[in-house]
Amino acid sequence: MPDAPLDLLLLPTWLVPVEPAGVVLHEHGLGIRDGRIVLIAPRAEALKYSALEVRELPDRLLAPGLVNAHGHAAMTLFRGLADDLPLMTWLEQHIWPAEAKWVSEDFIRDGTELAIAEQLKGGISCFSDMYFFPEIASEQVHNSGMRAQITIPILDFPIPGARDADEAFRKGLQLFDDLKHHSRLKVAFGPHAPYTVSDDKLENIRVLADQLDASIHMHVQETAFEVQQSLERCGERPLARLARLGLLGPRFQAVHMTQIDEDDLELLVSTNTSVIHCPESNLKLASGFCPVEKLWQAGVNVAIGTDGAASNNDLDLLGETRTAALLAKAVAGSATALDAHRALRMATLNGARALGMDKEIGSLEVGKAADLVVFDLSGLAQQPVYDPVSQLIYACSRACVEHVWVGGKQLLDGGRLTRMDEQQIVANARTWGAKIATR
Secondary structure (H helix, E strand, O other): OOOOOEOEEEEEEEEOOOOOOOOOEEOEEEEEEOOEEEEEEEHHHHOOOOEOOEEEEEEEEEEEOEEEOOOOHHHHHHOOOOOOOOHHHHHHHHHHHHHHHHOOHHHHHHHHHHHHHHHHHOOEEEEEEEOOOHHHHHHHHHHHOOEEEEEEEEOOOOEOOEOOHHHHHHHHHHHHHHHOOOOOEEEEEEEOOHHHOOHHHHHHHHHHHHHHOOOEEEEEOOOHHHHHHHHHHHOOOHHHHHHHOOOOOOOEEEEEOOOOOHHHHHHHHHHOOEEEEOHHHHHHOOOOOOOHHHHHHHOOOEEEOOOOOOOOOOOOHHHHHHHHHHHHHHHHOOOOOOOHHHHHHHOOHHHHHHOOOOOOOOOOOOOOEOOEEEEEOOOHHHOOOOOHHHHHHHHOOHHHEEEEEEOOEEEEEOOEEOOOOHHHHHHHHHHHHHHHHHO
């Protein structure tokens, strides 16, 4: 037994490590030192270790922090702006004009802060952000203590913060350099979609991603219209085009993928490409259904994302995971599709793997960063508890989230944000809402 005391010893009723799969440890302790997990042991054994702080967590479930593998953080300020519309109408007639008018450094700062606060209160310890002014978003993540993948937005036309793709690349490479040693921030390329990024830019991204060992995060085959348009313009499906250009691989994150045929599946499997499933956004925009169970059975890594609050309309990954589990059963025509344990894995370790962070986070294992969430299963609506993981996925809401740690630092304590001023964040959001609504 080491001489140095633990910084913190947590003693929950249930500990769900996620790896190994399907395991629930009853009455175990988890010890943290210097921001890392250093001990997982039965309660009696764990109590033999000295600790600077011991937290008893009766009727609580301790799990890895949730990983929201796709979103547009600052779009929280457009929440509810344009609802009940098909994707291209929503995008071209409402969202893009609103972004052109309103998105600025201040918009990104306040919107990202709102998204971080909402996600922490929902048990999310890490998220992927695909939006404008990534340098501003990364500052907000740094200040909050949260973990994130920040992507560099690349499109064929001018965007807020970059007059053209060359400027976006230049600023993006500077951000890669600035954050290359950051312990909680990872930078990736974020070309918007195959229909908004030309081959020459995609080839440039491939070369730079190889040089920097960087991930590529992209909306792909979100709708049947997108696939049809690609066949008419290029003579091939979007995923096939990306494969031809050499972009697919273990560092590629294909978001949405509601349209998958056998050739697409073969490409995903052979290249070890991850798919990020956003069921509620896909349902709300009537984009289609990602065949999650089919992908799982083929060995594809499937993670989960909320998408942005303008098309969801919340950043509730626990709720998203429940929707994913239920939808997978309907799509597969099987009640055994995507069981609760696999659904939780999709929201934790699979997300970490998709973002290239699975050596660091996504499961409760000795040596990994202490990114943790505690769920309260003591409530009336959670009784009785036969299987705590089933109860978490099918009977809990984000209101059950009690504590969150990232790298051993507590960012949510008893449902209260420890580093952020919630009242000020709400006031800022309301100011933006009033401004946008009146103009």
